[in-house]
Amino acid sequence: MSxxxxxxxxxxQEARSMLSDTRYDSWRSAGRRRVLVIASVLAIVTTxxxxxTDKPILLLPTLVVSAGCWWMLRKVVRGMxxxxxxxxxxxxxxVRNEHYLYAYRILCGLxxxxxxxxxxxADARQIxxxxxxxxxxxxxxxxxxxxxxLPSMLLAWTQREI
Amino acid sequence: xxxxxxxxxxTVHNRLAVLRADRRLSRQELAEALGVHYQTIGYLERExxxxxxxxxxxxxxxxxxxxEAVFSLRPLEPMSEALHKPTGxxx
Numbered sequence: 454m455s456x457x458x459x460x461x462x463x464x465x466q467e468a469r470s471m472l473s474d475t476r477y478d479s480w481r482s483a484g485r486r487r488v489l490v491i492a493s494v495l496a497i498v499t500t501x502x503x504x505x506t507d508k509p510i511l512l513l514p515t516l517v518v519s520a521g522c523w524w525m526l527r528k529v530v531r532g533m534x535x536x537x538x539x540x541x542x543x544x545x546x547x548v549r550n551e552h553y554l555y556a557y558r559i560l561c562g563l564x565x566x567x568x569x570x571x572x573x574x575a576d577a578r579q580i581x582x583x584x585x586x587x588x589x590x591x592x593x594x595x596x597x598x599x600x601x602x603l604p605s606m607l608l609a610w611t612q613r614e615i
Numbered sequence: 616x617x618x619x620x621x622x623x624x625x626t627v628h629n630r631l632a633v634l635r636a637d638r639r640l641s642r643q644e645l646a647e648a649l650g651v652h653y654q655t656i657g658y659l660e661r662e663x664x665x666x667x668x669x670x671x672x673x674x675x676x677x678x679x680x681x682x683e684a685v686f687s688l689r690p691l692e693p694m695s696e697a698l699h700k701p702t703g704x705x706x
Contacts, residue, residue: 472652541652542651542652542655543651544651544655545655613663614654615654
């Protein structure tokens with residue numbers, strides 16, 4: 454067996470175990486999934502606020518909480534947002550594609566709003582506030598965390614059963 | 616996020632639940648035989664997901680039935696009625 458085949462077999466094994474994983478079933482009820490999504494949104498917002506206030510002591514714990522939410526979301530949706538196409542069936546692929554489209558639209562919309570606000574504030578003389586490095590940090594963390602978590606968040610929020 | 620609304624013509628009806636019960640198969644067993652996730656069988660049985668032609672043909676082949684006996688664009692009549700249709704009054 455070649456190295457590539459062994460790697461494929463390992464990914465297939467990982468995909469099978471993730472899709473049939475029952476360890477987190479208590480977190481897969483619709484109510485708990487939505488609680489997790491709200492917690493994830495709060496974690497992202499708090500991380501952005503911590504970046505804006507420029508307090509590393511506050512940023513680190515919020516990043517740890519965000520990473521925890523990301524990990525838990527991934528487990529709860531059985532890695533549906535991340536597994537390679539070859540290892541998921543046609544329904545999961547279709548659901549995932551639909552949710553990636555929504556995630557893309559939401560993320561683009563939010564990013565456009567923030568960038569337009571930055572542009573207007575930097576350009577308009579009447580506005581006293583100007584975006585600084587801390588605001589760019591907040592934009593960086595917000596974009597990074599949202600792009601990593603949004604597809605799983607949407608899957609966790611909308612699916613009837615996972 | 617609203618679920619995509621479907622007109623009646625877009626829903627593909629099926630007899631999967633009846634056929635699975637008839638063969639005394641669990642969702643897991645049927646899913647493994649068809650190479651799909653066990654929840655996909657549930658979504659198909661509740662007619663919340665329309666299978667691709669390839670999957671519909673695989674399902675029909677698995678049950679050794681023509682595809683139109685398993686899937687239909689119109690609501691399917693109960694199996695009991697299909698099996699025992701009155702042949703008309705005899706004189």
